[in-house]
Amino acid sequence: MTERTFSILKPDATRRNITGKINAVIEEAGLRIVAQRRVHLTDAQAKKFYEVHAERPFYGELVAQMTAEPVVVQVLEAEGAVAKYREVMGATNPDNAAEGTIRKLFALSIGENSVHGSDSLENAGIEIAQFFKDEDIVG
Ligand code: CMP
Numbered sequence: 791m792t793e794r795t796f797s798i799l800k801p802d803a804t805r806r807n808i809t810g811k812i813n814a815v816i817e818e819a820g821l822r823i824v825a826q827r828r829v830h831l832t833d834a835q836a837k838k839f840y841e842v843h844a845e846r847p848f849y850g851e852l853v854a855q856m857t858a859e860p861v862v863v864q865v866l867e868a869e870g871a872v873a874k875y876r877e878v879m880g881a882t883n884p885d886n887a888a889e890g891t892i893r894k895l896f897a898l899s900i901g902e903n904s905v906h907g908s909d910s911l912e913n914a915g916i917e918i919a920q921f922f923k924d925e926d927i928v929g
Contacts, residue, residue, distance in 0.1 A: 793871040794824070794927070795908045796917035801859035802902035804828070809862050812904065815892050816866060819878045825865040825927040831857050839920060848901065855901055863921045866907075867929055872914055875907040 797816070799809045813823060831839075836856040843849050868874050880891025884903055887894035897903040908914035918927070 792867065792869055793911060793914070794865050794867050794918060795821075795871040795875045795911075795914045796906075796921070797864040797866050797875060797908075798856075798906040799862035799864070800902065800904055800906065801855060801861060802898050803896065803904045804860045804862065808896060808904075812892055812896060815878065815895065816875075819874065821866040821868045821871060821875060821878065822929070823864055824867045824929045825922050826862060827864075827921070827926075828860050828862050829921070830860045833857055835920075839917070851901060865918055865922055865927050872908055872911050876909070879905050879907050 799812055803809050803812055816823065833853065836853045837844075840849065840852055840856070843852060846852075866875055878892060880887030880893035880897075882893075882903060883900045884893045884897035887897065892905050893903050897905075908917050
């Protein structure tokens with residue numbers, strides 16, 4: 791089934807000017823970038839986006855990192871896009887990420903791990919709606 795998933799190229803990627811390199815890995819994996827926008831997240835946006843982690847010890851640092859510099863928010867489309875992008879990203883902790891994955895190639899640490907991708911189709915829908923209107927997604 792053709793799906794859409796939500797992606798963020800994080801501040802460590804924009805800071806190092808490697809968003810194009812990451813997009814090349816995304817596209818080579820067969821994911822189509824059907825919407826994309828650069829945005830500097832506000833504190834409120836980052837807190838809302840990561841609400842599920844609010845009780846975790848790293849929440850404050852996560853919000854601080856995600857608002858420190860701009861990010862690129864994206865919608866990716868492919869057959870089985872949610873699982874496919876999670877495979878392309880690699881494990882959350884780059885030490886555990888497989889060869890050739892985005893996090894193995896580019897991530898600096900578990901916090902500065904270069905990309906976020908939705909963990910389920912349901913969450914993909916919720917996350918996409920937080921940043922994109924239907925007419926801004928061109929498949
Ligand atoms: P992400 O997929 O954006 O979702 C939550 C983020 O929290 C995760 O990627 C990591 O960058 C960040 N994070 C920081 N510390 C941890 C941790 N100990 N466990 C999981 N995620 C962490």
